[in-house]
Amino acid sequence: MAKPKVATTSLAGCFGCHMSLLDIDDRILKLVELVDFDKSPIDDIKEFTGPVDIGLIEGGCCNEENVRVLTDFRKHCKILISVGDCAINGGIPAMRNNIPLKECFEEAYSESRLGPAVHNPTNQIPNDPELPLLLDRVYPCSEVVKIDYHLPGCPPPADTLWEALVALLTDKPVELPYELIKYD
Numbered sequence: 768m769a770k771p772k773v774a775t776t777s778l779a780g781c782f783g784c785h786m787s788l789l790d791i792d793d794r795i796l797k798l799v800e801l802v803d804f805d806k807s808p809i810d811d812i813k814e815f816t817g818p819v820d821i822g823l824i825e826g827g828c829c830n831e832e833n834v835r836v837l838t839d840f841r842k843h844c845k846i847l848i849s850v851g852d853c854a855i856n857g858g859i860p861a862m863r864n865n866i867p868l869k870e871c872f873e874e875a876y877s878e879s880r881l882g883p884a885v886h887n888p889t890n891q892i893p894n895d896p897e898l899p900l901l902l903d904r905v906y907p908c909s910e911v912v913k914i915d916y917h918l919p920g921c922p923p924p925a926d927t928l929w930e931a932l933v934a935l936l937t938d939k940p941v942e943l944p945y946e947l948i949k950y951d
């Protein structure tokens with residue numbers, strides 16, 4: 768019988784949530800027995816090969832490419848999970864949400880009091896048409912598509928990810944114990 772498929776992606780995230788998934792240590796062998804990975808940076812498959820059972824999303828949407836990828840995940844994945852605070856509420860990238868986009872660009876590329884944040888001798892703000900357009904603010908995934916589950920944390924602990932995946936893969940309710948979802 769075909770194994771369930773899992774896909775993962777990182778939108779406006781730092782890959783810390785993916786690192787946490789790999790932190791399940793030797794249980795990764797069990798996971799590989801339970802599922803096949805489809806589109807994911809873990810196996811470097813770039814495009815969906817077909818419908819997928821579970822999609823794990825790291826990061827929120829800061830640009831048009833993030834929206835395209837997230838919409839594609841929603842289209843392909845039966846269950847879609849926001850993994851981590853960036854996917855759930857925008858996280859650290861969303862700190863720019865109260866600052867006009869123009870000021871963010873200027874701070875990064877030209878007019879910062881401390882000098883540009885990146886090496887940019889021409890002071891030109893990047894405008895290559897290949898670059899995905901930034902959105903006016905960083906959007907939580909749930910404001911762009913329907914999300915079925917949220918796993919909070921920065922990142923969610925490996926045990927939280929493992930327990931949630933095992934519950935879903937064995938058709939059990941995702942009822943995580945308090946210790947796995949408290950962050951005080």
Ligand code: SF4
Pocket residue numbers: 779780781782783784825826850851852853854858859920921922923
């Ligand atoms: S929630 Fe934390 S670990 Fe996950 S992508 Fe955001 S900053 Fe990185």
